[in-house]
Amino acid sequence: MSNFLHRSQSVLGWIWKHTAAGIAVVAILAALVIGYQIGKPAPEPVGEVADTGHEHGEAESAEPQMYTCSMHPSVRLPDPDAKCPICFMDLIPVADDDGGEGSELRVTMSATSEAMSRIETAPVGRFFPTAEIRLYGKVTYDETSVARLTAYFPGRIERLFVNYIGVPVAKGDHMAELYSPEVLAAFEELRQSTQAASGSTSTSELIRSTTRDTLTASREKLRLFGLTAEQIAAVEDGSFDSDRLAIFAPIGGVVTHLAVREGDYVQTGAPIATVADLSRLWLDMEAYESQLPLLRWGQPVTFTVEAHPGETFEGRIAFIEPMVDERTRTAAVRVAVENPERRLKPGMFASAVVRTRVANDGAVVNDELAGRWVSPMHPTVVKDGPGPCDICGMDMVPAESLGVVGDPSTVAEPLVIPRSAVLFTGTRSVVYVEVPDAEKPTYEGRAVVLGPRAGEFYIVREGLTRGERVVVNGAFRVDSAMQIAAKPSMMTPGGGGGGNPHAGHGDTAGGPMPAMPERVTVPDSFVFALKPVYAAYLDAQESLAVDDLGGFALAATDLRTALGFVEEAGLVGEPLGAWRRAAAKLRVDGAITDIEIARTHFEDMSEAVIALQRRFGHRGSETWNLAHCPMAFDNKGADWLQRGTQINNPYFGASMLRCGEVRESFAPLTPAAMNAGNTEMEGHDHE
Numbered sequence: 001m002s003n004f005l006h007r008s009q010s011v012l013g014w015i016w017k018h019t020a021a022g023i024a025v026v027a028i029l030a031a032l033v034i035g036y037q038i039g040k041p042a043p044e045p046v047g048e049v050a051d052t053g054h055e056h057g058e059a060e061s062a063e064p065q066m067y068t069c070s071m072h073p074s075v076r077l078p079d080p081d082a083k084c085p086i087c088f089m090d091l092i093p094v095a096d097d098d099g100g101e102g103s104e105l106r107v108t109m110s111a112t113s114e115a116m117s118r119i120e121t122a123p124v125g126r127f128f129p130t131a132e133i134r135l136y137g138k139v140t141y142d143e144t145s146v147a148r149l150t151a152y153f154p155g156r157i158e159r160l161f162v163n164y165i166g167v168p169v170a171k172g173d174h175m176a177e178l179y180s181p182e183v184l185a186a187f188e189e190l191r192q193s194t195q196a197a198s199g200s201t202s203t204s205e206l207i208r209s210t211t212r213d214t215l216t217a218s219r220e221k222l223r224l225f226g227l228t229a230e231q232i233a234a235v236e237d238g239s240f241d242s243d244r245l246a247i248f249a250p251i252g253g254v255v256t257h258l259a260v261r262e263g264d265y266v267q268t269g270a271p272i273a274t275v276a277d278l279s280r281l282w283l284d285m286e287a288y289e290s291q292l293p294l295l296r297w298g299q300p301v302t303f304t305v306e307a308h309p310g311e312t313f314e315g316r317i318a319f320i321e322p323m324v325d326e327r328t329r330t331a332a333v334r335v336a337v338e339n340p341e342r343r344l345k346p347g348m349f350a351s352a353v354v355r356t357r358v359a360n361d362g363a364v365v366n367d368e369l370a371g372r373w374v375s376p377m378h379p380t381v382v383k384d385g386p387g388p389c390d391i392c393g394m395d396m397v398p399a400e401s402l403g404v405v406g407d408p409s410t411v412a413e414p415l416v417i418p419r420s421a422v423l424f425t426g427t428r429s430v431v432y433v434e435v436p437d438a439e440k441p442t443y444e445g446r447a448v449v450l451g452p453r454a455g456e457f458y459i460v461r462e463g464l465t466r467g468e469r470v471v472v473n474g475a476f477r478v479d480s481a482m483q484i485a486a487k488p489s490m491m492t493p494g495g496g497g498g499g500n501p502h503a504g505h506g507d508t509a510g511g512p513m514p515a516m517p518e519r520v521t522v523p524d525s526f527v528f529a530l531k532p533v534y535a536a537y538l539d540a541q542e543s544l545a546v547d548d549l550g551g552f553a554l555a556a557t558d559l560r561t562a563l564g565f566v567e568e569a570g571l572v573g574e575p576l577g578a579w580r581r582a583a584a585k586l587r588v589d590g591a592i593t594d595i596e597i598a599r600t601h602f603e604d605m606s607e608a609v610i611a612l613q614r615r616f617g618h619r620g621s622e623t624w625n626l627a628h629c630p631m632a633f634d635n636k637g638a639d640w641l642q643r644g645t646q647i648n649n650p651y652f653g654a655s656m657l658r659c660g661e662v663r664e665s666f667a668p669l670t671p672a673a674m675n676a677g678n679t680e681m682e683g684h685d686h687e
Contacts, residue, residue: 067091068484087659092116092477105445105488106435107481114441119474121434122421124464126413128357129454131294135333136584137285139305139348142336144378144391145277147250151266152226155180158244160262162255162273171252175273177244178266183225184243187235190218194236253277278342280380283315283335283350288581292331294356294452295320297379298369298399301335303352305344313337313344317354318380329577336380358454360414360461369399376402414451415460420634421470422450422458423479430489431464432471432478443471443478445488476635523570526579527619527669532562533586534618537609541642544602544650545657549595552602556588559605563587578615582608599651603633606640613641617669629660639663 069075069084069091082091093113109117155178162175169175193215222232226247234240257274260266283303287295299317319334335352337344356364373396375381375389386396423430429450435442448463464470471478482489536559543551563583571579585608592598610626618624624641632638632651640650647660 131454545648547653
């Protein structure tokens with residue numbers, strides 16, 4: 001029995017050993033067949049179906065509408081009410097087309113996308129835009145209306161009638177009385193000459209002629225001593241019996257300087273007093289090199305002073321210094337101002353505006369003096385007809401002969417576009433032009449060559465023609481659509497990038513980023529003195545980032561104080577000019593009650609601080625970062641300096657706090673940092 005069982009087990013083992021592999025293969029094939037039957041798609045119904053069912057089927061099979069951020073096109077979300085997770089902006093629909101046909105520089109948008117992007121266009125025009133130049137200066141005396149009273153003879157001041165500064169005098173008013181032995185001796189000479197001439201009985205013509213000449217010389221001597229004709233006549237007829245001689249005011253005005261007091265003894269030529277006529281004044285200002293091409297002699301100027309808020313005064317440019325100061329890189333500009341009511345006073349600070357029309361080459365079209373007559377030596381004297389100059393007596397000449405009058409009819413009007421139409425990327429300027437007669441809204445990117453800016457307009461030298469319509473609102477969103485379509489755009493001039501809006505940063509022109517200019521060696525004391533300036537600026541930046549207007553005002557006050565403690569000792573040439581230009585931009589005068597105005601001032605402050613950092617560096621232990629927001633000020637873009645690498649946008653505050661990118665880093669001035677360099681490129685902060 002046991003042998004039978006043993007043989008049976010052997011047989012069954014042999015069978016299993018030779019059939020197990022086949023059974024496994026059969027089981028696998030059966031599992032595949034069953035899985036296919038279960039997971040295969042249902043067969044489409046045969047015959048007609050209801051319209052509603054058909055539409056429903058299409059809706060489910062079509063891809064859902066996606067929405068993106070104009071600032072960060074890489075964001076794709078299906079929810080139209082969602083916000084960008086990076087900058088919290090509203091999302092816009094992703095175009096459902098292929099980005100436009102034809103030119104690689106064109107992008108086509110749906111009507112819905114265009115409406116939601118709020119795209120606006122304006123035509124390219126031809127006219128003379130008006131540039132606005134802002135200058136600052138101080139009211140001072142008109143040097144052609146200042147007279148200094150000096151002693152024509154030695155003597156003692158017996159009485160001083162104008163004994164304090166500010167005394168108003170009229171022409172001919174007595175100023176002082178002097179006792180002079182020399183004048184008394186000249187009086188006696190005149191009296192004797194008069195008696196000799198009147199009592200002469202000589203028949204000799206030579207003697208009579210000599211007597212008359214002596215009398216004439218005696219009169220002339222007194223005239224040269226400053227005596228009036230009435231005084232000389234009184235001495236001659238004996239009615240003048242005083243031993244004191246009065247001196248009179250040469251012009252009317254105000255006494256601005258006194259050099260003597262009663263009892264002083266003065267020598268010939270010594271100053272006694274200075275009188276200035278305040279009915280005409282000068283406004284002395286400084287203009288930067290970039291402003292000089294827009295200024296011309298004879299241009300009208302309007303200005304305000306703090307003493308008369310809300311009131312505007314007028315003058316005319318009477319002088320532009322022919323040389324530029326090598327230290328400050330500025331040139332003096334003088335404005336002649338009429339002041340008949342004496343409301344303006346020398347020493348007042350003034351804020352002036354010059355508005356001028358600009359031609360294609362930047363030259364000023366100025367016809368304000370057409371048909372007027374001007375004194376070639378004193379250009380402040382302008383008349384409607386020929387005649388002598390009131391100051392020097394020279395003949396007036398036509399203004400056209402001095403080359404200060406332009407004829408607008410002989411100058412071609414330039415092509416002009418609004419400032420908001422231009423997108424700047426380093427050395428490139430890009431605008432988007434509306435393609436006419438397109439079935440869908442289509443826009444074409446165009447690189448343009450710009451001339452000078454004039455107010456809210458730019459002069460276009462190349463790239464556009466009159467009548468074309470350029471995008472003036474929403475250009476940045478059109479540029480984002482170009483990026484999404486991987487076409488050449490503002491930030492990616494070479495195209496591609498798959499929607500990365502910052503792939504071109506640091507390489508906007510297709511080459512490496514230019515190296516930072518070398519810092520200038522300056523005294524360590526000056527660099528250390530900049531520390532409170534930097535600290536106050538950074539406090540202002542952090543205040544604006546959290547929408548704290550009061551904190552900004554406090555930081556601006558601290559900044560003014562810090563500027564006052566920076567000593568310029570050891571600064572010469574261009575470093576001194578760079579510091580003074582920066583200091584002028586950093587000083588915020590007056591109370592600011594609107595945070596948008598504060599942010600406008602902060603842009604100038606940032607330009608100044610970044611210039612200081614690049615040129616002089618900073619001491620300490622912190623590394624500061626230069627950040628950029630391309631959407632600030634209607635997509636013009638703006639930079640700022642901040643602590644840390646996490647973006648804290650001072651131009652938008654809480655509304656778009658993280659909008660921007662870090663472009664450079666500035667290490668403190670240590671030997672290791674200076675050897676290693678101080679420029680480092682970074683991308684967006686997406687925290």
